[in-house]
Amino acid sequence: MPDRLPIPKPALSIVVPVYNGASSVGPLVEAIAALDVKGGHEIVLVVDGSPDNSLEVCRGLIGRHRVPVTVLDLARNFGEHNAVMAGLRQAAGDYVITMDDDLQNPPEEVVRLFEHAREHELDVVYTYYARKEHAAWRNLGSRFANWCADQVLDKPKGLYLSSFRCMSAFVVQQVIRYAGPYPYVDGLLLQSTKRIGTLLVKHLPRAEGRTNYTLRRLVRLWLAMFLNFSVMPLRIATVAGMAMSGLGLLGFLAVLIEAVTGGTPPGWASLMATSLLLAGVQFVMLGIVGEYLGRLYLTANGKPQSIVRQIHRDPRAGAPREAVPMRAVAND
Numbered sequence: 001m002p003d004r005l006p007i008p009k010p011a012l013s014i015v016v017p018v019y020n021g022a023s024s025v026g027p028l029v030e031a032i033a034a035l036d037v038k039g040g041h042e043i044v045l046v047v048d049g050s051p052d053n054s055l056e057v058c059r060g061l062i063g064r065h066r067v068p069v070t071v072l073d074l075a076r077n078f079g080e081h082n083a084v085m086a087g088l089r090q091a092a093g094d095y096v097i098t099m100d101d102d103l104q105n106p107p108e109e110v111v112r113l114f115e116h117a118r119e120h121e122l123d124v125v126y127t128y129y130a131r132k133e134h135a136a137w138r139n140l141g142s143r144f145a146n147w148c149a150d151q152v153l154d155k156p157k158g159l160y161l162s163s164f165r166c167m168s169a170f171v172v173q174q175v176i177r178y179a180g181p182y183p184y185v186d187g188l189l190l191q192s193t194k195r196i197g198t199l200l201v202k203h204l205p206r207a208e209g210r211t212n213y214t215l216r217r218l219v220r221l222w223l224a225m226f227l228n229f230s231v232m233p234l235r236i237a238t239v240a241g242m243a244m245s246g247l248g249l250l251g252f253l254a255v256l257i258e259a260v261t262g263g264t265p266p267g268w269a270s271l272m273a274t275s276l277l278l279a280g281v282q283f284v285m286l287g288i289v290g291e292y293l294g295r296l297y298l299t300a301n302g303k304p305q306s307i308v309r310q311i312h313r314d315p316r317a318g319a320p321r322e323a324v325p326m327r328a329v330a331n332d
Contacts (some may be wrong), residue, residue: 009319010068011039012114013093015081018048021101022054026061031107033065037114039094042317043069046087049077059312068314075307080163081183082306089176090311090320097166098185105164109201113166116199123171123193129203147233159198161186181303182295191298242280299330 018025025045032043039135047055058071073088084098095114099105109127117125146161163294167175167189175185175191217249 002088008040009092010037010042011095011109012037012041012142013044013091013096014041014295015044015046015084015087015091015096015098015109016101017048017087017098018058018101019077019080019083020049020052020054021050022050022052022057024103025054025057025101028101028103029065029069029108031068032110033069034105035111036147037111042091042093043067043292044072044087044090045069045084046072046074048074048083050081060163062312068317070314070317071312073309073312076308078306081185082181083130083185084185084310085176085178086306088172092317092319093170095166096172097164098171100166104204106202109164109255113164113199113201115166116197119165120197120211121195122166122197123195124189125162125166125197125199126160127199127201132174137297153187155186156196165189171279177188179305180299181305182299183305193231195281213264236288240285 016025016028021028029045032041035041043062045058048057055071055073056237058069061073062069070090072159074083078086087098088096095117097110097113099110105127113127116122125200146159168311171189172193175188180189
């Protein structure tokens with residue numbers, strides 16, 4: 001019996017991290033599967049330890065549409081960027097688009113984004129919105145995170161780092177080399193290429209439910225960007241230490257002059273204020289250094305970026321970009 005012919009590589013892979021997306025992932029996959037993508041496309045769903053029945057829903061989507069669907073079942077919740085990294089390793093397309101599972105990014109924008117990246121030969125295309133349909137606190141948090149990224153990352157000023165982005169296979173291959181436990185996909189992309197473009201797309205209100213991004217998750221994402229891809233916090237701590245040392249020296253000279261001239265040294269209030277200020281700055285510096293050391297310790301001890309319990313693969317899906325050493329479950 002002759003060997004089976006190799007499955008052709010798709011032109012586009014769409015990677016979708018899924019968390020509490022049981023009600024939205026079905027309509028999303030149906031809409032993506034109906035798209036007319038020149039060269040073909042595939043869908044990679046990464047169920048990130050979702051507490052609802054998202055895994056069951058995603059598995060039920062395999063084989064139901066004309067495009068292949070691959071489902072990754074992560075052993076627990078690792079976070080959006082960790083889930084995206086796992087999906088990128090399974091994506092086989094010449095280009096890869098990442099998007100959320102909440103239908104706020106219209107699926108019809110996928111083709112525009114893909115064609116824009118291919119037509120202009122860009123490694124990365126970020127989308128941006130005329131109006132974001134998020135809660136006010138989240139929009140404020142996004143603006144703050146992007147402002148911080150302007151300061152600590154080597155990125156074009158004003159570039160909006162959206163999770164709805166398109167990447168070439170070249171840059172994806174560079175990104176998935178990172179094996180640390182605290183990935184920040186945008187930081188990895190900005191380290192890999194300067195061929196970056198933007199595209200204006202629509203942003204829709206959330207159809208149902210509420211955002212999975214809590215304040216705690218946004219802080220964790222901000223720390224991953226601020227600490228893993230920059231030494232600026234250490235430089236800020238150094239400058240703050242030098243500034244406080246200078247103020248301390250000036251205060252010492254003022255007290256010394258006042259004592260020599262017969263004046264009365266500052267009292268209890270000024271002494272306590274100075275002590276508390278210096279102690280607070282020192283603790284902040286120690287916390288920053290401790291955060292760096294803690295992350296280095298966890299990385300050196302092999303804290304996993306993610307753990308894939310099983311891969312449920314459509315037989316029509318192409319070979320993954322990087323083999324994962326675990327059993328894949330084929331769905332007929």
